Amino acid sequence: MTLDPEYNFELRKLEARGVYWSLAAQVRAPVCDGGFALAQDEHGYWLAPPGCRxxxxxxxxPVVQDGEFDVSSQASRLLLKAEWALLSEPSSLLRLVNGSTGHDTLRAGDAHTSVLGATPAxxxxxxxPASDSAPEFFIVGTPRIEPRQVGDFSVRYVADDWPRVGRLELLSAHEKALRYLGEVVYGAAEVPENARSLMVVWVGIDAQHGRxxxxxxxxxxxxxxxxxxxANARHHRAATFMILAHxxxxxxxxxRRGQLPALPAWVNESLAQYYGLRAMHRAIDDEVAVARLTQRFIAPSRPVEHRFAEIEALFASDRPRALELAYHQGAAFWSELDRTLQMVSGGxxxxxxxxxxxxQMTFPEDGRLPDAFLAQLREWKDPRVEHVISDYL
Ligand SMILES: [Zn+2]
Incomplete structure (x- = not known):
């Protein structure tokens, strides 16, 4: 990491920012200018003294065997099967504390190393990414890359095992999901230039891990x-597509939100779940597997257990439970709202x-939906829409 010489007279604090979302830091033994070891303060920040360049x-x-890597850990791993390494920015790269503006870049340190990312600089x-943005992932090594143009998006696909990915038809499923979800998220708006370049990395996990x-x-x-x-391949395949689309x-x-504050967690997770299911439906034609998986999450007859404001608060104290409620009750809300809008508008x-x-809206901090959104729904002046709002909100 080359430090900005303009601030060379200052003490700079460095960290792997993923520790804020409970990732284990994978940074070991940082040194300054190839010489002395950096000290760590009581908060765990690494200290780069003035003059350090x-x-x-x-x-x-760590090395992982085939089928053993749950990528939701967001950890750097060397995939033995693929012979490349996944580099997780939030767990493995030191960044300036609160000072990373989004102008930082990553490159290979020498001619023998290859690094692949999502957005070329x-x-x-x-x-x-900037310090307040979502994490980013990189590949170190030379994987086979499948480039595709999908509508406005240029996608680089990387996989640990292309024949397996080919048999599951993941590439065409992702293309369909991206096309549809791009339309949902952007509507008639143009996709900004800096949001058009994506990287998708596929890693096989053994069914015995359960998810x-x-x-x-x-x-x-x-x-x-x-x-x-x-024996259960078709159901695993549907679940794989759902996660992919989610x-x-x-x-x-x-x-799409760009510099706007993050969505409330329940909104983010329940919309991702609902549209993950919708996109899965479009991407594969296996009615049985699609219906079975959809019903696992969306059951409008299930009683509404919590207000969404309560679920939002639960994300701080019991995240697994909050996620479960967002995936089920939250997705059921969007599904009912969608069905009702289609009904009142005659399709x-x-x-x-x-x-x-x-x-693009500003959300209240307590987990409620924006008044502007509810006002749009109420323009229908239809008791069926009111019903969905009062049942769930
Ligand atoms: Zn999610």
Whole structure:
């Protein structure tokens, strides 16, 4: 890490910012200008003293066997099967505390190393996110890259095992999901130039781990796909697509919000879940698997257990429970609202038309929906819409 010489007379604090969202830091033994070891203060910040120009460190990157990597851990790993390493920016890169503006870049340190990211910057550099942005992921090594143009988006696909990814038809499923979700998130608005370049990384996980994970970054995202357990392959495949689309929605919604404050967690997670299911439906044609998975999350007859403001508060104290409520009750709310809008409009209006506007709104801090959004819904002056609002909100 080359420090900005303009601030060379100051003490600078460095950290792996993922520790704020409970990631284990993978930074080991940082040193200044190839010489002395950096000290760490009582808050865990590494201290670069005045005059220090360059900080270097080791990224502790454990090796994982095929099928053993749950990518939702957002950790750097060396994938034995793929012979490349996933580099997780939030856990592995030291950044200036609160000082990373989004102008920082990453490049390989020598000619023998290859680094791949989502957004190219000048001369072999890749864009690093600002300190208040979503994480970013990089590949170190030389994977086979599948480039695709999907509407406005240029996507680089990377996989740990292309034949497996090919058999599951993940590439075409993702293209369909991205096309649809891009329309939902941006509507008629143009996708900004700096949001058009994406990287998708696929990693197989063995069915015995019970679930496939995902992690949405600023412009990159990671998705597990399930391997093994051939008897239930069609259901694993549907779940893989749902997770893929869920993460893709997060990535697009993050980019769409840009500098606006983050969405309330329940809104972010429930919209990602609802549109993850919708996109899965469009991407695969296996009615049985799609219906079974959808019903697991969306059951309008299930009693409404909590107000969304309560669920929002729960994210701080019991995140797993809050997520479960957002995935089920939250997704059911959007589904009911969507169904009702289609009903009252005679099929002319869907929830999709409200999403680009909703993603640009300011949200109250207590987890309620913006008054401006509720006012839009109430323009229908229809008791069925009121019913959904009062049932869930
Ligand atoms: Zn999510």
């Amino acid at each position: 360059q900080v270097s460190w080791t990224v502790d990157t 000048a001369q072999g550099h890749w864009q690093l 496939a994970g995902g992690a949405a970054g600023e412009r990159s995202f990671l998705a597990n796909y399930v391997i093994g357990d051939a 993460e893709q929605f997060h990535q697009l919604a993050n980019a 002319k209006t869907t929830l999709d038309q409200y999403i680009p506007g909703l993603l």
